[in-house]
Every structure is written in structure tokens, then in C-alpha cells.
Amino acid sequence: MTVQDIRAFNRFYTNVIGALDYSRHLYAPYTLTESRVLYELAHSPRTDAADLRAELTLDAGYLSRILNKFEQDGLIERTPSRRDPRRRRVTLTARGRETAALLAERADESVGALLATVPPAERPRLSEAMRTVRTLLSDGRPPRREDVVLREPGPGDLGWIVARNAALYAAEYGWNADYEGLVARIVADFAEDHDPHLERVWIAELDGRPVGCVMCVRDDAPATARLRLLLVEPGTRGLGIGDRLVTAVIDFARGVGYRDLVLWTNDVLAAARRIYQRHGFVLVAEKPHRSFGKDLTGQDWRLDLTGTGE
Amino acid sequence: MTVQDIRAFNRFYTNVIGALDYSRHLYAPYTLTESRVLYELAHSPRTDAADLRAELTLDAGYLSRILNKFEQDGLIERTPSRRDPRRRRVTLTARGRETAALLAERADESVGALLATVPPAERPRLSEAMRTVRTLLSDGRPPRREDVVLREPGPGDLGWIVARNAALYAAEYGWNADYEGLVARIVADFAEDHDPHLERVWIAELDGRPVGCVMCVRDDAPATARLRLLLVEPGTRGLGIGDRLVTAVIDFARGVGYRDLVLWTNDVLAAARRIYQRHGFVLVAEKPHRSFGKDLTGQDWRLDLTGTGE
DNA sequence: CGGTATCTCTGACTGAGTCAACTATCTATC
DNA sequence: GATAGATAGTTGACTCAGTCAGAGATACCG
Known part of the structure; x- marks a missing residue:
């Protein structure tokens, strides 16, 4: 029964992610969610707050406060969007990019530690399996x-x-x-x-x-x-x-x-x-x-x- | 670079799990953590509180309160362990089993909705890929x-x-x-x-x-x-x-x-x-x-x- | 027996995330 | 071009999941 397989996998992977996040210093002085926002910004450098909200499915108020904090810390700048003055264009500052890179590096290390437990010969199988899960679950678009x-x-x-x-x-x-x-x-x-x-x-x-x-x-x-x-x-x-x-x-x-x-x-x-x-x-x-x-x-x-x- | 693959997969799967959990009514009137405890109890019916703590890596105080709530709701009974009176043996009541089954059913439905987006012919591949990820990542124990x-x-x-x-x-x-x-x-x-x-x-x-x-x-x-x-x-x-x-x-x-x-x-x-x-x-x-x-x-x-x- | 570790519980707290209300602006429609 | 309804963002107020520290009881070890 595949539903059971998926649920078992979910339980398992929740633990994997939990184990990676466990040492919370990973994101210090930010939180997991904040670092997700930072990641998103670093990988699509000019985005409106609304895009972030949609992409990460965050509460608008929550995101607003996170961005406040980032702005205070000098990680981002906010300017009104030309197209639609209601929207706010968020851009990373140099310092923001640094911080994002630092967090990414820490995450890499922690994932690297996990990966180190996998024998090198098996790593291609792991990549392949993850890609399969992703393509099959992501919106299930039928192959063309x-x-x-x-x-x-x-x-x-x-x-x-x-x-x-x-x-x-x-x-x-x-x-x-x-x-x-x-x-x-x-x-x-x-x-x-x-x-x-x-x-x-x-x-x-x-x-x-x-x-x-x-x-x-x-x-x-x-x-x-x-x-x-x-x-x-x-x-x-x-x-x-x-x-x-x-x-x-x-x-x-x-x-x-x-x-x-x-x-x-x-x-x-x-x-x-x-x-x-x-x-x-x-x-x-x-x-x-x-x-x-x-x-x-x-x-x-x-x-x-x-x-x-x- | 496999580290990037894993991180990409983690981001992806965080969203998948988030999407499944999003409708919090899934666990109503309990929380995700509570339902995890209930699941654990349902699948190894007589366990000490200490076992639950270890298995789910929960804070002792937090778990204690969760068990209090379950006891008030009539889902469990707590008796001192014979072997070690400090420990508390937790057993599900009939009502607890019902509730666990109900939550499991709701989770099945929600996962089922996800699974429905995967073409039936591809489901074995999905199971297979998930199993591969699990066995490769699960504590990296080398095969015996x-x-x-x-x-x-x-x-x-x-x-x-x-x-x-x-x-x-x-x-x-x-x-x-x-x-x-x-x-x-x-x-x-x-x-x-x-x-x-x-x-x-x-x-x-x-x-x-x-x-x-x-x-x-x-x-x-x-x-x-x-x-x-x-x-x-x-x-x-x-x-x-x-x-x-x-x-x-x-x-x-x-x-x-x-x-x-x-x-x-x-x-x-x-x-x-x-x-x-x-x-x-x-x-x-x-x-x-x-x-x-x-x-x-x-x-x-x-x-x-x-x-x-x- | 004394010292230390473990199990459980409670009180006190933190802080991530939610909800609702409000303003400002866009879009659609008559 | 006026009005209605939707959307973007902000802020205040709140909830409640999860943490931490301390206390009581008991096990284990010399």
C-alpha cells in the first residue's frame, strides 16, 4: 500500500530534517524560516515581498516582521515597486549576501556530515532516488x-x-x-x-x-x-x-x-x-x-x- | 554536487510535508507532535514514557504534559513500571486506539490526495525511490x-x-x-x-x-x-x-x-x-x-x- | 551508606507563527 | 469617473508548541 510507504517516508524524513536542524546554531542568529527567506532572496535577488509570501507560503504579518528585522540588521533594502506602489521590492545588501552565504555554508556542512555517512559509491543512487521522488511528487505533471x-x-x-x-x-x-x-x-x-x-x-x-x-x-x-x-x-x-x-x-x-x-x-x-x-x-x-x-x-x-x- | 542535491531535496520535501500538514485540522483537536505520540503508542502499544521520549526526541516536560492531556481525554492510562518504579508504563485505552485510528485515517486521506497526483504506473517507482533514500540515509548503517x-x-x-x-x-x-x-x-x-x-x-x-x-x-x-x-x-x-x-x-x-x-x-x-x-x-x-x-x-x-x- | 544519575512532573518562560484590523492602492464594472 | 471588491503591506494582540530549571522519587555504584 503506497500511502503507507509515503507516510513512513514522511515520518522518516521529518526526522532527517529535524536532525539537520537540531543544532539550532545552524541558523544563528536567525531562525529556520528566516533563513529560508534569506535563501530565497539570495537565489532570486530582486523580489517583492508578495512573491516571497507566495513562494514560501508565509503569513503576511510574519513576513513583514522578518523583513523588518532583516532591514534593521542591514541585510536588505526595501523600496516601493514601480509597477505597483503597494508592493515592496526587497533587495539584498552586500551584507545580506554575505549572511546568506554564511548560512548556506553552514547548511552545506551539516548536510555534508549527513552525506558522509553514505558510501561514495551509493551517492549517485541517492541523488537519483531523490530526483525521482521530486519529479513524481512535484505537481505530478505528466511527462510530455x-x-x-x-x-x-x-x-x-x-x-x-x-x-x-x-x-x-x-x-x-x-x-x-x-x-x-x-x-x-x-x-x-x-x-x-x-x-x-x-x-x-x-x-x-x-x-x-x-x-x-x-x-x-x-x-x-x-x-x-x-x-x-x-x-x-x-x-x-x-x-x-x-x-x-x-x-x-x-x-x-x-x-x-x-x-x-x-x-x-x-x-x-x-x-x-x-x-x-x-x-x-x-x-x-x-x-x-x-x-x-x-x-x-x-x-x-x-x-x-x-x-x-x- | 550531491550536497546541493540533498539541500534542494530538503527544501522541496519541507514544502511537501508543510503542504500535508497545512490544514491543521488534520490533527484536530491535537497537534502534530501529539499525534506523533499517539501514532507511536498505537504501533508499540505498551511503552514507557522514557521510550517515547527517546524515540521521538521530545522534551521530558513537554511529553509529560502531552500525556497528562491524553489521560484527561481518556486516551491512555499510566501505571508505574514494575521493573523500575520511576518509569511510567503508558497504555492506550480503547478510546485512545479509536482516536489514533481516526488520525491515521485523516493522514491517509491527505497523503492519498497527494498520491492521486502520481500516475498509478509510476507509484512503484515512487515507493522504490523512497525506500532507497531511506535505506541510504538511515543512520548510514552499512548493509550487513x-x-x-x-x-x-x-x-x-x-x-x-x-x-x-x-x-x-x-x-x-x-x-x-x-x-x-x-x-x-x-x-x-x-x-x-x-x-x-x-x-x-x-x-x-x-x-x-x-x-x-x-x-x-x-x-x-x-x-x-x-x-x-x-x-x-x-x-x-x-x-x-x-x-x-x-x-x-x-x-x-x-x-x-x-x-x-x-x-x-x-x-x-x-x-x-x-x-x-x-x-x-x-x-x-x-x-x-x-x-x-x-x-x-x-x-x-x-x-x-x-x-x-x- | 552516600553520591550520582535517571525518570517524571510542574512552574515559568520564550518565541515562532496566527489572526484581525487598518491603510493604501489596484482592478473591474456600471 | 465613481464605486465596490480584491490585494499589498503593517501593526497589535494573541496562542500555544516547545524549552529550561528545579524538585521529588528512585535506581545504580562504590
């Missing part, structure tokens, strides 16, 4: 098509293709380890010997992690290319990633002179079939078979690349 | 040997072997994609056809994620087994995982009647070599070769399984 990029595979990506194909089809359709072997065989053949002009793999990447793939290789038949291993991570379906991958294969195959593009799939993979249909593939044969521990119906699809190429 | 378990591969694990072998050796030694192809070939051969009585793969798992692997297959020579693809994630080295994996292979090979265990490695892999030496392997041949885009020196090692088997 433009965030997805297609690229060539790097080290480990072929293994990723094997792992994700196996794990997903095991989870969704109960296929057994034979399928993982088949995929491993396909990527092994590809890695071992392929003509980069005629055969290629694409990885779809979203925010730095792979979320899809497809492969284009030569088929036995002359001037025929074969599309294989089309996969899109469930969490990112509906972004047109499958379409883009298939388009990449079609354009590539046509561009290097193949006349036909074929593929083999199974009738249970409805989402993939719709993609193929959209791109003009036609079903040319269908045959039941027993594979991967299931009774399946294999399908051969074909696309004529010499036809009405745009 | 006992936390590592060896198991058979599940769906996707063979792909994981390919991916991690390729990514690690690319990062550490600059090996090219040929190596990924070789590993894929090895796991494909294994997956496609292996006698489970004579050939096997082990995955080392730590906190639910794979951190190491090894494979044992039949060699061409009679009564000879071959150890392949020994790998331990850098972050978890030093926990004896490599030793356990090699031991697993040796015990297995000896147990099913192999007389020899051989392996091929490269001299650059010093850490692995030390493991093999510890287990009694002897170097039988060495030959330079050019593979994976590098000039390497391959080594054949052998262990006589019929010898002084314990």
Missing part, C-alpha cells in the same frame, strides 16, 4: 512527448532490453524464462555482428532513463528488414513512444534501401498491433504455437516500403 | 552480510546480468559493446537450454535488488564445470558477496559430481582474482588477446573439486 528522445544504445542498454522484455511479459502475460532466452539471443546476435548501416537499435529515453526500445535487422528474404523487440514501459504508454520507435524503424529501413519491412508478434499484444496497423502494416499470416509456457497465436505482418512513401 | 541472500534468477534477472556486466566493465575498464554481446550470448545459451541439475545461475539480492551474480555451466571437458559472469555491484563490495557466490558454485559443482571447476578471466580484474585464489583456484594458463576494444591478458584458472573437499 518532447521529453522523450530516441538515441542509440549505450553500455547496458541491450541488457536492459532483455531484462524489461522478460520482466514485463512475465508480469503481463505470464511468459516464462524461454522468452528471456529468446530476447537475449536476439540482442546477442545483434551485438556480435551487425552492419550499422543496415541494422540498428533505438532506445527511447525519458528524463535520462530508458523507457522503450526497438530493433531493426536484416531478414533472410532479400531487401527485407525485420522489426523486433518493440517495447514501451507501461508507465509511459500513451505518449506516442511506440509510434515514434516504429516510425524510426520505417524511415531508417526505407532510407537505406529495404523494400519490405516484416515483423512477428503475437495476437495477445493488442496495443502493439494497433501501432503496426496505424503505420500501414498488414497481417499476412497467423499460426498458433506453444512458446514461453503459453499457447499463443503468432502473427506475421508486412509493410511495403516501396509504396506511397511520403 | 546477513541482509544478502542468494536466490535463483527471476524474470528480467538474466537481462540484468547483461546490463550490469556491460555497464560496469564499460565504466571501469572501457570495454566496448562486444562484451555486452558476449554476455548476452552466454545468458542466451543458458536460458535456451540448460540442465537445471548441472547448470545454474545465482543472483545475490540485497534489500530486494540484485547486487551480484554468478553462473555455473558444463564445460566441454568431461566432468568439468565452468564458472562464469561473476559480478558484484561496486556499492556492495566488501560484504563477502563474491565469496558467497563462488562458494555457492563450488558447493554446487562438487555436489552434483563435477571433478573440476574452471574459469576464464582477465588479469585486470584484480578483486575477482583474489576471490578465486582464496578459494583454491590455481592459474593454469595466461594469454594476451584483443577483445572488447582493449588489449587484455586472459587467464585460465582451475580448481580440483576431488581434492580435500571438507
Whole structure:
């Protein structure tokens, strides 16, 4: 139950933050809230009081007093905004910048002490996990098509293709380890010997992690290319990633002179079939078979690349 | 710079928690701290006041007053501890349990609203990332040997072997994609056809994620087994995982009647070599070769399984 | 037994944050 | 251009979460 996970995490992280703040001298002679205001000012140097209020969700009266204190201490200057004389433009003085830097330094030290307890080899995992939490929780904006990029595979990506194909089809359709072997065989053949002009793999990447793939290789038949291993991570379906991958294969195959593009799939993979249909593939044969521990119906699809190429 | 990442995350998560707590009615008629106490009581029903103080790092006087309030409201009962009459045993009443449940429910709702903004398919990633942050930051206790378990591969694990072998050796030694192809070939051969009585793969798992692997297959020579693809994630080295994996292979090979265990490695892999030496392997041949885009020196090692088997 | 530490409680206090009232100004509408 | 309503900022008054110090009771240690 994820709600429980989140609550557990909240309790945990409340303690982490509490532990960091515990030695209150961190902010001396200011408070946590005051230092947040100072931080905000240091990182967007000219802001109106109203912006600060909105950004940090502070009480207007509270903020007003904090700014009074800062002004007395010579950390800020307040001038009326030209645009709207009700608003007050707040600017850090040189001294304010110094103080902000000092507080930042202390915070860095304290966080550094925390970080020192994490083995260096694990730190990238920590950064990565924190980024994941942030992006998933921050306003939950759905990823956009433009965030997805297609690229060539790097080290480990072929293994990723094997792992994700196996794990997903095991989870969704109960296929057994034979399928993982088949995929491993396909990527092994590809890695071992392929003509980069005629055969290629694409990885779809979203925010730095792979979320899809497809492969284009030569088929036995002359001037025929074969599309294989089309996969899109469930969490990112509906972004047109499958379409883009298939388009990449079609354009590539046509561009290097193949006349036909074929593929083999199974009738249970409805989402993939719709993609193929959209791109003009036609079903040319269908045959039941027993594979991967299931009774399946294999399908051969074909696309004529010499036809009405745009 | 990871310190900055953490601080950014702290600022972010301060806001998340603040947003959740903002509607203070969440805890009405109690405060956040009071509800934390209640939560703690509900989850370890008989505790002394001193335990609560330690667990939640509260001021003794503050806690005393909170418990007074709870007692007045009929949520708890206080009795002197038998073991030490200075201590006070605190127990929730039925009414206390009800109240705790009510508060928990409200918190669940509020967290649920947050969770609702995360697409369902991404929730496992969120849980996973939070767990990672927790385990890495929680007192930085290094993982213990006992936390590592060896198991058979599940769906996707063979792909994981390919991916991690390729990514690690690319990062550490600059090996090219040929190596990924070789590993894929090895796991494909294994997956496609292996006698489970004579050939096997082990995955080392730590906190639910794979951190190491090894494979044992039949060699061409009679009564000879071959150890392949020994790998331990850098972050978890030093926990004896490599030793356990090699031991697993040796015990297995000896147990099913192999007389020899051989392996091929490269001299650059010093850490692995030390493991093999510890287990009694002897170097039988060495030959330079050019593979994976590098000039390497391959080594054949052998262990006589019929010898002084314990 | 005496000295010291620990557990709990209460009184007294601090100060972070809230609320409400007020002024001044902007914006929208008739 | 007059009026109504919203918004920005300020100040006074207040609340109440959390801290600190001291006291009584008891444990632990020599």
C-alpha cells in the first residue's frame, strides 16, 4: 500500500530534517524560516515581498516582521515597486549576501556530515532516488512527448532490453524464462555482428532513463528488414513512444534501401498491433504455437516500403 | 554536487510535508507532535514514557504534559513500571486506539490526495525511490552480510546480468559493446537450454535488488564445470558477496559430481582474482588477446573439486 | 551508606507563527 | 469617473508548541 510507504517516508524524513536542524546554531542568529527567506532572496535577488509570501507560503504579518528585522540588521533594502506602489521590492545588501552565504555554508556542512555517512559509491543512487521522488511528487505533471528522445544504445542498454522484455511479459502475460532466452539471443546476435548501416537499435529515453526500445535487422528474404523487440514501459504508454520507435524503424529501413519491412508478434499484444496497423502494416499470416509456457497465436505482418512513401 | 542535491531535496520535501500538514485540522483537536505520540503508542502499544521520549526526541516536560492531556481525554492510562518504579508504563485505552485510528485515517486521506497526483504506473517507482533514500540515509548503517541472500534468477534477472556486466566493465575498464554481446550470448545459451541439475545461475539480492551474480555451466571437458559472469555491484563490495557466490558454485559443482571447476578471466580484474585464489583456484594458463576494444591478458584458472573437499 | 544519575512532573518562560484590523492602492464594472 | 471588491503591506494582540530549571522519587555504584 503506497500511502503507507509515503507516510513512513514522511515520518522518516521529518526526522532527517529535524536532525539537520537540531543544532539550532545552524541558523544563528536567525531562525529556520528566516533563513529560508534569506535563501530565497539570495537565489532570486530582486523580489517583492508578495512573491516571497507566495513562494514560501508565509503569513503576511510574519513576513513583514522578518523583513523588518532583516532591514534593521542591514541585510536588505526595501523600496516601493514601480509597477505597483503597494508592493515592496526587497533587495539584498552586500551584507545580506554575505549572511546568506554564511548560512548556506553552514547548511552545506551539516548536510555534508549527513552525506558522509553514505558510501561514495551509493551517492549517485541517492541523488537519483531523490530526483525521482521530486519529479513524481512535484505537481505530478505528466511527462510530455518532447521529453522523450530516441538515441542509440549505450553500455547496458541491450541488457536492459532483455531484462524489461522478460520482466514485463512475465508480469503481463505470464511468459516464462524461454522468452528471456529468446530476447537475449536476439540482442546477442545483434551485438556480435551487425552492419550499422543496415541494422540498428533505438532506445527511447525519458528524463535520462530508458523507457522503450526497438530493433531493426536484416531478414533472410532479400531487401527485407525485420522489426523486433518493440517495447514501451507501461508507465509511459500513451505518449506516442511506440509510434515514434516504429516510425524510426520505417524511415531508417526505407532510407537505406529495404523494400519490405516484416515483423512477428503475437495476437495477445493488442496495443502493439494497433501501432503496426496505424503505420500501414498488414497481417499476412497467423499460426498458433506453444512458446514461453503459453499457447499463443503468432502473427506475421508486412509493410511495403516501396509504396506511397511520403 | 550531491550536497546541493540533498539541500534542494530538503527544501522541496519541507514544502511537501508543510503542504500535508497545512490544514491543521488534520490533527484536530491535537497537534502534530501529539499525534506523533499517539501514532507511536498505537504501533508499540505498551511503552514507557522514557521510550517515547527517546524515540521521538521530545522534551521530558513537554511529553509529560502531552500525556497528562491524553489521560484527561481518556486516551491512555499510566501505571508505574514494575521493573523500575520511576518509569511510567503508558497504555492506550480503547478510546485512545479509536482516536489514533481516526488520525491515521485523516493522514491517509491527505497523503492519498497527494498520491492521486502520481500516475498509478509510476507509484512503484515512487515507493522504490523512497525506500532507497531511506535505506541510504538511515543512520548510514552499512548493509550487513546477513541482509544478502542468494536466490535463483527471476524474470528480467538474466537481462540484468547483461546490463550490469556491460555497464560496469564499460565504466571501469572501457570495454566496448562486444562484451555486452558476449554476455548476452552466454545468458542466451543458458536460458535456451540448460540442465537445471548441472547448470545454474545465482543472483545475490540485497534489500530486494540484485547486487551480484554468478553462473555455473558444463564445460566441454568431461566432468568439468565452468564458472562464469561473476559480478558484484561496486556499492556492495566488501560484504563477502563474491565469496558467497563462488562458494555457492563450488558447493554446487562438487555436489552434483563435477571433478573440476574452471574459469576464464582477465588479469585486470584484480578483486575477482583474489576471490578465486582464496578459494583454491590455481592459474593454469595466461594469454594476451584483443577483445572488447582493449588489449587484455586472459587467464585460465582451475580448481580440483576431488581434492580435500571438507 | 552516600553520591550520582535517571525518570517524571510542574512552574515559568520564550518565541515562532496566527489572526484581525487598518491603510493604501489596484482592478473591474456600471 | 465613481464605486465596490480584491490585494499589498503593517501593526497589535494573541496562542500555544516547545524549552529550561528545579524538585521529588528512585535506581545504580562504590
